[in-house]
Amino acid sequence: MGRARTSDGARSAGVMPLLAGVISALALTGAAVYTVSEAQCDPGHYVTEGRKTILVGGCVSGAELREAGIGHDHDRPGTTETSPSNLRP
Numbered sequence: 001m002g003r004a005r006t007s008d009g010a011r012s013a014g015v016m017p018l019l020a021g022v023i024s025a026l027a028l029t030g031a032a033v034y035t036v037s038e039a040q041c042d043p044g045h046y047v048t049e050g051r052k053t054i055l056v057g058g059c060v061s062g063a064e065l066r067e068a069g070i071g072h073d074h075d076r077p078g079t080t081e082t083s084p085s086n087l088r089p
Helices: 008-038 062-068
Strands: 045-049 052-056
Antiparallel strands (some): 045 052
8 A cells, every 4th residue: 555645736836925924024115114214303202391292392392293184183182181101112
């Protein structure tokens, strides 16, 4: 009685999706690194003045954020205060 031979097709069928995933991850990582390295702005930092926290520096100004409605919760009154405990990176 002979041994049953397994096909290499099943093995290569499992390797191709893995290889495609790794190549995709490398391409996306390279694109992200290139984008960050080509950004022509200084990193911003937060400064607390009393009960108010403001962003100093960076590529986006505070006025642009206010115009876009970012940082304000319009649904709940009284939630426009930004303390360091509720700031997200």
